[in-house]
Amino acid sequence: SQQGEEDPQALSIQEGENATMNCSYKTSINNLQWYRQNSGRGLVHLILIRSNEREKHSGRLRVTLDTSKKSSSLLITASRAADTASYFCATALDNSYNFNKFYFGSGTKLNVKP
Amino acid sequence: DGGITQSPKYLFRKEGQNVTLSCEQNLNHDAMYWYRQDPGQGLRLIYYSQIVNDFQKGDIAEGYSVSREKKESFPLTVTSAQKNPTAFYLCASSISHLAGDNQPQHFGDGTRLSIL
Numbered sequence: 001s002q003q004g005e006e007d008p009q010a011l012s013i014q015e016g017e018n019a020t021m022n023c024s025y026k027t028s029i030n031n032l033q034w035y036r037q038n039s040g041r042g043l044v045h046l047i048l049i050r051s052n053e054r055e056k057h058s059g060r061l062r063v064t065l066d067t068s069k070k071s072s073s074l075l076i077t078a079s080r081a082a083d084t085a086s087y088f089c090a091t092a093l094d095n096s097y098n099f100n101k102f103y104f105g106s107g108t109k110l111n112v113k114p
Numbered sequence: 115d116g117g118i119t120q121s122p123k124y125l126f127r128k129e130g131q132n133v134t135l136s137c138e139q140n141l142n143h144d145a146m147y148w149y150r151q152d153p154g155q156g157l158r159l160i161y162y163s164q165i166v167n168d169f170q171k172g173d174i175a176e177g178y179s180v181s182r183e184k185k186e187s188f189p190l191t192v193t194s195a196q197k198n199p200t201a202f203y204l205c206a207s208s209i210s211h212l213a214g215d216n217q218p219q220h221f222g223d224g225t226r227l228s229i230l
Contacts, residue, residue: 100208
């Protein structure tokens with residue numbers, strides 16, 4: 001399937017450290033997006049990177065995309081306890097006429113200890 | 115503030131009962147989606163709608179039904195045919211239904227459905 005898969009499944013770090021999570025996928029994509037989900041809540045969109053982009057920044061977030069390896073990484077710098085959440089990558093197929101369907105991975109559960 | 119409202123937050127279903135989950139958006143988005151999330155899992159697409167009066171089955175549509183009579187509303191009915199309905203249900207919307215437009219999805223806060 002096209003489904004993105006995050007790695008690691010769980011990550012525990014101290015406040016102030018950087019957190020890196022990875023996402024791999026199987027077929028060509030139009031774009032890749034990262035979402036955050038706090039416990040018991042909906043998903044919040046963090047950042048979108050298009051297939052022709054290699055790196056993107058937003059505040060303390062840095063996303064990279066390597067289409068040759070079909071992988072992406074999300075780096076959260078100087079983490080805070082409030083960053084504790086599950087993080088999901090979602091891929092959109094490489095077809096501009098295709099319905100905007102996303103394939104979500106099972107997420108990385110990040111715990112930032114104060 | 116614009117957003118997506120899901121109700122109720124918690125819902126309990128008896129055997130043989132149909133239940134309806136509400137999803138309303140005031141973002142003026144064309145596309146709307148329903149996902150199911152099981153513990154420790156990613157999201158699986160149940161149904162989606164690209165425009166009013168149109169909807170399509172997603173990957174796990176069996177035992178579910180939807181309607182899209184108004185642009186802002188996309189209710190999901192979990193029928194008695196859905197034998198394992200216990201899950202967290204998420205509604206989402208996006209400006210456009212086209213992947214090439216590179217638009218994110220906006221999510222509601224979910225409805226947790228359990229069996230009595």
